[in-house]
Amino acid sequence: MKGYLWTGGPGSPASKTPAMEGRLAPWEAIAVEAVGNVIEFWGFKRNQGRVWALLYLRGDPLTAGEIERELDLSKGGVSMLLRDLERWGVIQRVRPPQDSAWRYAAETDLVRMVTHVIEEREAGFVARIRADLAEARRLAESMSDVPRERLKRLEKMNTLAEHVERALRLFIKTSRLDVSAVLTVFRDEAGAPRR
Amino acid sequence: MKGYLWTGGPGSPASKTPAMEGRLAPWEAIAVEAVGNVIEFWGFKRNQGRVWALLYLRGDPLTAGEIERELDLSKGGVSMLLRDLERWGVIQRVRPPQDSAWRYAAETDLVRMVTHVIEEREAGFVARIRADLAEARRLAESMSDVPRERLKRLEKMNTLAEHVERALRLFIKTSRLDVSAVLTVFRDEAGAPRR
DNA sequence: TGTGCAGTTCACGCGGTCTTGAACTATATG
DNA sequence: CATATAGTTCAAGACCGCGTGAACTGCACA
Numbered sequence: 001m002k003g004y005l006w007t008g009g010p011g012s013p014a015s016k017t018p019a020m021e022g023r024l025a026p027w028e029a030i031a032v033e034a035v036g037n038v039i040e041f042w043g044f045k046r047n048q049g050r051v052w053a054l055l056y057l058r059g060d061p062l063t064a065g066e067i068e069r070e071l072d073l074s075k076g077g078v079s080m081l082l083r084d085l086e087r088w089g090v091i092q093r094v095r096p097p098q099d100s101a102w103r104y105a106a107e108t109d110l111v112r113m114v115t116h117v118i119e120e121r122e123a124g125f126v127a128r129i130r131a132d133l134a135e136a137r138r139l140a141e142s143m144s145d146v147p148r149e150r151l152k153r154l155e156k157m158n159t160l161a162e163h164v165e166r167a168l169r170l171f172i173k174t175s176r177l178d179v180s181a182v183l184t185v186f187r188d189e190a191g192a193p194r195r
Numbered sequence: 196m197k198g199y200l201w202t203g204g205p206g207s208p209a210s211k212t213p214a215m216e217g218r219l220a221p222w223e224a225i226a227v228e229a230v231g232n233v234i235e236f237w238g239f240k241r242n243q244g245r246v247w248a249l250l251y252l253r254g255d256p257l258t259a260g261e262i263e264r265e266l267d268l269s270k271g272g273v274s275m276l277l278r279d280l281e282r283w284g285v286i287q288r289v290r291p292p293q294d295s296a297w298r299y300a301a302e303t304d305l306v307r308m309v310t311h312v313i314e315e316r317e318a319g320f321v322a323r324i325r326a327d328l329a330e331a332r333r334l335a336e337s338m339s340d341v342p343r344e345r346l347k348r349l350e351k352m353n354t355l356a357e358h359v360e361r362a363l364r365l366f367i368k369t370s371r372l373d374v375s376a377v378l379t380v381f382r383d384e385a386g387a388p389r390r
Numbered sequence: 391t392g393t394g395c396a397g398t399t400c401a402c403g404c405g406g407t408c409t410t411g412a413a414c415t416a417t418a419t420g
Numbered sequence: 421c422a423t424a425t426a427g428t429t430c431a432a433g434a435c436c437g438c439g440t441g442a443a444c445t446g447c448a449c450a
Contacts, residue, residue, distance in 0.1 A: 139222035167370035175362035
């Protein structure tokens, strides 16, 4: 919520001096912030989204320092964010010839990141839940004094869990499919001298 | 993470004195905790899940005081949790004749709660995102100096958002349908002298 | 070997959320 | 009406995750 949407003074649209690194164009700011919000909504860090958005919108790879300035983050922070994003395969680290610093470029599969990580969370997590419920059921059955209807309820809880899990998997799958179509479009005419 | 899964001393399975209110059976504890985790995972408060689970497993309505003891929560906390759950329609407040206190019974549609709230969050939220992106695009287009390919990227971001939104809606719908089947089962033979 | 810059790691502090506990209101009972 | 018990509200505090900034590593170049 820091520098969110200050729509820029009415004045200077032509204020683009060469020395002016580190100030986002208003439209960029809005877009970047929007992505930040979504990503946070999905359970990631807002700034992971902001970084990706910036890289994606710019097209050409940026250095950590540039990102730091543009988004007004700390050195350390940027380092960690980039590491995460890279591990998830949503950005790529490139070293252009005769450049002393790494540069980072956005991959188009932000979606892969979301589905992937959701998938992961879900895999480990929901599985664990189901295991717990099964355990509870085992325990309950081994007791002699547990009323029949309570056992029933427990079982039902179990099936409920299964169904939710199924729905989730389905969601992930369809969303992946659905989006992969878009992605091809993305790649095809992804303008800009990517490198 | 407080009293999670202490599997109960090896001893006393028959320790069920009449004065023994306020200690969950081990299997109950596990189940309750499991639900707590799921629910937290979905972005609610862990204790909301615990309360619902307890009520559901017990079958018969409990008073706030009982819940307070069983789950070891504060008076105030229970009050607020119950209010939330009731507002969402996942528990019901009943006043049995000749009883001085309210009692609360679980509805079977915990799922409705999840889908419903997710739906709500999504509705307001994703819509807003889309609006922001649209605005960014408008702004960018009105500028004379925005490179063509950047505009392209912005547009694509937009379509991406649309698609994700679609996928989400689909998820909610299917999961609701899918689950409603289970729910009917739930209701049919939901044992116990519910009242 | 020394200097400088890119990049990483991590203890700390800030900001936000959840829970508590106490003061308060409402309701039933004698 | 007095008293007790159920229920609500809210300020204070516990707790947790994130980003910061400073110390550190690694590498290039002289």
